[in-house]
Amino acid sequence: MTAQPQVKHHGAFAGVTGSCHELFLGPADSVLIDCGLFQGAETSGTGATSASSEIDFSLASVRGLVITHTHIDHVGRIPYLLMAGFNGPIFCTSATAHLLPLVIEDALKIGLTRDRDLIAGVLSRLRRMLIPFDYDEWQPLACDNSGRAVRVRFRQAGHILGSAYVEFEWGDAGGALRAPGGVRGVGAVGAHQPLKVASLYPLAEGYRVVFSGDLGCRNTPLLPDPQPLERADLLFLESTYGDRLHESRQDRSVRLKTVIERCVSDGGAVLIPAFSIGRTQELLYEIEDLIASNAGFWPTITVILDSPMAAEFTALYQQLAHLWDQEALQRRAAGRNPLDFSRLHTVASHADHEHIVNFLRTSGEPCIVIAASGMCAGGRMVNYLKALLPDPRTDVLFVGYQASGTPGRAIQEYGPDGGYVELDGERITIRAGIHTLGGYSAHADQAELIDFVLAASPPVGEVRLIHGDSSARRALATKLQERAALTFHSPT
DSSP states (O other): OOOOOOEEEEESSSSSSSOEEEEEEETTEEEEEOOOOOOTTOOOSSSOOSSOOSOOSOOTTEEEEEOSOOOHHHHTTHHHHHHTTOOSOEEEEHHHHHHHHHHHHHHHHHHTOOOHHHHHHHHHHHHHHEEEEOTTOOEEEEEOTTSEEEEEEEEEOOSSTTOEEEEEEEEEHHHHOOOOOOOOOSSSOOOOOOEEOSOOOOOOTTOEEEEOOSOOOTTOTTSOOOOOOOOOSEEEEEOTBTTOOOOOHHHHHHHHHHHHHHHHHTTSEEEEEOOTTTHHHHHHHHHHHHHHHOOTTGGGOOEEEOOHHHHHHHHHHHHTGGGSOHHHHHHHHTTOOTTSOTTEEEOOSHHHHHHHHHHHHHHOOOEEEEESOTTSSSSTHHHHHHHHTTOTTOEEEEOSOOOTTSHHHHHHHHGGGTOEEEETTEEEEOOSEEEEOGGGOSSOBHHHHHHHHHTOSSOOSEEEEESSOHHHHHHHHHHHHHHSOOEEEOOO
């Protein structure tokens, strides 16, 4: 077997949250790929949990951090990383560099402090550490005194704005260290210099390691499709939905329309827990299209976006519209704004939030409410659920993965049988209707993951399945072995 670099997994190896992987470029030098929060019952296995996020591994070898995208389960532990003494560069795409400070500010406020001066200091330090790169351009990452070098490239993952899968390639100094061409203007970013390391592994020139991050679905609203995999000697592949297929975008839109129309006929609110980045913008895009394309109640339905963070990200999505796909750009050119339409009401203050929750509790006014968190583990959605889950006129519509141990998973499992869920230590009886639209996942399904692997030429040398429950990893491994002669790290 060909020699390989060492990789340690500090999260999302046997689960789907807390993504953090340490790639050793040489015996004493490494980079982290993501540093995310654990959610629900998932842990690192060495101390980190959803309630205790301190860094529980050594940073002695860590020279830099590479970010695939800004979801909290991939970046939420960065404040703890800084507190543990990390002061290296943070490599990411240009859009991620714009989005990341908002995510980290929110993580600080929820988990650590509301001191404005302290938060401002952390964000200022973070911006100085960011090294943003364009998609598809090889950039120097590290070199040693013997002339060996490693370069890095970000490729479109189609998961959320700025998301990428990341390629690391070994080469000699002449072949790998090209002039950087990354995007500037985010904070106080200076010229990028390769990391100076003691010794790189003497791998064959061109040896390539790929981390998939989170791969998106094809035909996702607003975003380009994931870039096909060119090649990989060693591929670390997410497997969140490795055991299932999603419905098509057309089918999910029809189901969304059908479910909302049925819910509205009940005379109550439709609650949609959604992640602030990605899922919220997709939902707004498709709801705007339903409003524009249908008669009946649709032109009069109120859509409530009750998440300050989601509102900020939606504004950034509009500022970065040059990264949208062609369909979205054409819709915008035709005079429609899929992320800011007339029936959309954005809730700003907490007082307004409380007023709306109380109004809906007493009135049963038909409306659509989109709020975080996506797994119902916090945020303003919890207040809606506490107030409205006991009301049979309410319907809850899940459009994303609900990790084991989260309130969202409990509502999915026990809600259809009239069970209960614990929210803020309070037992809430579930009389609301519970619906799940699997097609709205921002993760590639089994067929798309297989296509991603099989697109490589020459074939992928070895696949290691990560970021998935054990059943999903086993199912995906079985299907991949049926389709291609691949070497696997055995799923557990």
